[in-house]
Each structure stands twice: as C-alpha cells, then as structure tokens.
Amino acid sequence: MRRVMKVTAAMSVAALALAGCGSSTDSSTPGASGTTSAAKVIKVGMAYDVGGRGDQSFNDAAAAGLDKAKAELGADTKEATAVNGEAESAREERLSQLIDAGYVNVIAVGFAYAPAVKKVAAANPDVKFALIDSTDAVGPNIENLTFAENEGSFLVGAAAALKSKTGNVGFIGGVNTDLIKKFEAGYTMGAKTVNPAIKVQVKYLTQPPDFSGFGDPAKGKTAAEGMYQQGADVVYAAAGGSGGGVFTAAKAAGKMAIGVDSDQALTAPADVRDVIITSMIKKVDVGTFDFIKSLTEGKFVAGTKVYDLKVDGVGYSTTGGKIDDIKAKLDDFKQQIIDGKIVVPIKP
C-alpha cells in the first residue's frame, strides 16, 4: 500500500516536472499532497531542556518519540540542547535558528521554553510548535502537551503503601518546582488512600534556580539513605538523573524504590534494577510522536492536549513482576480515577 503511494508520489512529481511550470497543477492536487507524506519529508526541530538526549529520563523520552518518528514517518530531524543558566534570549535564538535551518515544525521540551515559544510562535505564524509540560504559551500554531503526573503518581503511591511493611514511605523530588509538586501530591494521596495512617517522608534535592537536583545521583543517594534509616521501605524518586543514587541506596539497604518518567527497571544500571518495583511512566515519547504524526497527516490541532490515565498518557510499569500481586487493586484505582470517582490534586 505504502509502496503504491510512493510510486504514485514519484509519478506525480515526475508529471509536475514534465509539465514545466506547474503552478496550476500544484494547486489542483491538494489531495495528493496530503497523502504522499512518504515523498515529502517532514522536518522537525527539537529543542531539549538542560540535560538533553542521554538523561535517561525526561529528555530521553522525548528523544525516543523523535527517533520513532524518524524511523516510521521518515522525519528529517535536528536537535539542540539548552545550556544550564542560559539567557532567555538564548532559548528564543535556539528556536529561531531551528526555523532558519528549515525545520519548520518545532518541539520545545520543558516548561522553561514557554516564554520563548510564545514570542517565536507569534513571529512565525506558519511554523507549528509543540510545547511540552506547559500551557503558559498558547496560540493558533502551538500545541501544548501536558501530562497528568499526579494521576500516575497516585498509582505508584498506592503501590508503595500496599508494598510497605513499615507503614513508612518516601518521596524524593529533584527540584522544588510546581511540576514536581504534582508528583508529590499524587503520590501522597495514593499512599494515604491505601493506608490513612501511613507516614510519607518528603524531600526535595535542590531549590530553583539550582536545577542540579535533576542530575546529581550523589544527592539522591544521601537523601534516600536518610529515609531508609528513618524507617521508610519504599522511596519514589521523581528526580530525573538523581534517581540512580536512590536505587543504589535502596540496593544497599535491601529496600524498595520506584522509578519515574521511563520504565526504569529497563533503563537503570543492571545491578540495581531488581529494587525498582515499578515506575511512574510519563509518555512524553507518545506525545512527541503523536504531534509529528498529526503533522504528517495534516491534522494539527492547536491548544492543550492532556495525556492522562484515560488516554493512557501516564501509567505504571510492571517489569520484573514485583507488583503483580497488587495489580488488580491498582487497576481498580486507575478505573476510579478515569471515572472521576477519585480526583487527584495537583498541589500537595
């Protein structure tokens, strides 16, 4: 089928070339141009947040979506990464340069890009933008991809409480921002729903503008060690790259940990994978891929697109089989959230 389309596309291009000046033919075949995506390569520029490709967490999830689009949709991609402590103008410039280089579909990864997207999108109305994790910049050419991290975190919070024997669990946030507080709010509520008497220890590794808490395993390890010593037996690491330290501490203490963003029982170093009972999965890759796919199909829709439990945009992983015994209970909670019987707050 696809091959037929390719051939058709090639033939139509050849026909256009033979026709010489094809301005009239061009406009007369809008249907063809819509379906021959294989011939017309879509150009996608991606601007990562600090850390970029290789952070084993948030940015990598976006990168995975981009790679998938490259493989399946034949997208021509260009990537650029933010530098820690850069000026606002540097973010604007990054987006503008991607556009200048011909990448007229731009994905901005992370809420820090909101002001830059707002400005650059207004100046380039023909360029389509996807802004991940923020609704601060809206416009006719901006799609805002947000995730219900609170709902996913509720489920792993419930899992933590169900698995805990000490009635004491921990939450480690990378940086004390509103985004990570969403994780905390869901996790705490999930744990307390299962066991109202449970103790939830909460610790944030750094305070903004110090964003090192997302990439410092040593800090994660110290914080987790403290929590395990104070009686916690499950710790949720919502801390990007710092999570590695949490897993190391869990391994040393013989306790349990919960991963974040990706299925970390698959991505973490092999020797600590067995302590990860589950991970809260935030499907940034799906969001990214869907955006590019919608562009190739000419179905771009501006506005906010929420990836929540209902559309399977967040969830929990079962790799390793550590929570198979409580899966039925978690799925019951999941259904209650989808049905609106449980409303998970976004602030702790």
Add this chain to the structure above:
Amino acid sequence: MKATLDLRRVGLGLLAPVLAILVAFVVTSTVLLLAGDPVVEVWTQLLTVPRPRLVVAIINGASVYYLSAIAVAIGFRMNLFNIGVDGQYRIAAFAAAVFAGQGWLPGPLNIFVSLLIAVVVGAAWAGIAGWLKVTRGVSEVISTIMLNAIATGLVSFLLFRVADSTAGSNVTNTKTIPASSQVPGFALVPGTPNKIYGFILLAALVGVAYWVILNKTRFGYDLRATGRSETAAVASGVNVKRMVLTAMVLSGAAAGLVGMPLLFGQDYSYGTTFQPGLGFAGIAIALLGRNHPVGIAFGALLWSYLDQQSNGLQITVGVSSELVYIIQGVIVLAVVIAYEVVRRAGLRMEQRRVARQLSEEPGSPTPEGATV
C-alpha cells in the same frame, strides 16, 4: 614623553587579552581536532556576522554581564574576592520584583523605589560578609559562597509564599510588574523587532560612577591604596576595617542592580526561570577587563557574543554548544597568565629604556650597572 609612555601602556594592556584569545583559539582548535569535530566550520560559525536579532541579544546580555563584572571589580580593587555577587543579585532581584509587582507606586516612581530596594538588599547581603570579615576575620571567599547557598534557599522559600502562579503553569513567579512600570527598550538595531534594554543606560551610568568614584575621589584613592598595600594605607591614616566594609557594601549595591535589566526589560517578574549564574560570569569578565570600566565593557561583549553565537554550533555544525565554555574557560586562565607575562615584559622594557637614557647622559656611571 608622557604621551608615548601612555601609548605603550595601552598597547601592553591590549596585548594581554589578545594573547589570551589567541591561546584560547589554539587550545579550542586542538580540542576540536582531538574530538574529530570540524574545526573550520566551528570557527566559521562562531565568527560569522551575527544577525540583527542576535546583535540585540548580544548587547542585552553584555549589559547584564557588565553590571555583574563592575560589582566584582569593586571588590577586586580592594583585594576583596566577592564570589557572592551571584547570591546578591538574585536576592536583590527577588526583593525588587516583589515590591514592583505590588504596584503600590505609580509608574516611574515604582521603578525608582524598586531599584533602591535592590541596591539596599544587595548591599546588605554583601555587608554580612564584610561585617564577618571585619569583626570575626572570616574570609570573604568562604562567607560569600555560603551566603550564595543561603540566598538560593531563602529566595526559593519566600518565592513559594508570594507566588502568583496561574493554574496549570509549571513556573512559579512573583506578581507581574504593572505595564506602567516596565522599562521600554530601544529599537536601535534595524532588521529585528527585538529591542535593546532601556536599562543599558543604567549599566553605563554604573560604569561611569565606578570610574569617577575610584579615580576622582578621596575615597577611591583610599580604596585603591588599601588594595595595593594595606600597611601603607594604615600608615597614611586609612581605617582599613571601614574600607573593607564599605567596599563590600558598594560591591553588593552594584550587584543588586545586575538583575534589573532582566526584571524591568524582559521577564517583568522573578520566577524559577530567572537567569542564574550571572555573578560567576562577572568574575571572569572583571578579570578579563582588568577591572577597568572600558575593558570590562569589551569583556562583557565578548562573553555575550560567545554565548549567543554558540547556539548555532549545535544546529548548523552539530557541535555541542558547551564548546563555548572551553573557550571562555581558557580565555580566563590564559588572560591571568598573559597579564603577568606582559607585565614582566613591560618591566624589562622600562628598565632597558631607563638604562639607555642613563647611558646617553654624559658623565653617567657605568651603564652595565643600570641594566640589572
């Protein structure tokens, strides 16, 4: 004769930074070669003429760096190493943003009082380090680093209490400054709608004030004298402890202004995405500019230029923009060494010149003795 001497001094002064930049060029090229990256393309990208919107970004970035470097330089002239500019500007910008956001005062008056608050808060925060040094003998290097960490925690703690965030937003901000108190920019660069910060004038004003106070006042003389030789200053009746405290407070006052162009010309609020790290860039730029108001201006422009040009590296050449950190780091290291090398060369030239003069004078003592 004085004119030729000055010319030579200026030449020697320029020689050091030029040497440092050359060294940075060589070292960076070597790194690129070793990493197998395209050397020529990288330099072509870095040295292309920036587009108009980039020119605006470079000038804007430089104006902020300039204020930061002046704040550091005030300390340097007094032999004080104020590493705390970073914390001082952030806590000052936060305080000013909170006040300005309330909009209690009308337009320009609101701006003026907010600036005053920024200056006072910055000065007070630096004053803690000065006071600790004077009364307890605590090294300002240690105390200002500690105060940076405390400032980060304190601002973060307070920010969540005064935050004015919209639902669903992931950024925590103070209240937005009312439109009447936002400082408009200048559309000086044709070909782009982006404007240069109105507060570039503030930066220039601070630069002039710095020069006048240091070079044309009794206080400035005392400050420089104390920086050169503390014992000599004491002998000439300078109260060193008071000078330390005053220099620290002044440095902090200037640091308080660092965030103002950003606050009033771009962000209009202080939030979790307010630009960090400006204080540390200021240290490097003050070194590069040799604490001279004009030298610092060039240093700030160079820094900002490298920052902004780096973006194109990853997009057009495919080389990480962190490469610019290598260039900046090498420039700072090289410039310190280059200044010393040039200073010694200058000294030798001076000695030879004196020796020549002595030998030309009739009836002078043996010239060999003068060429030590």
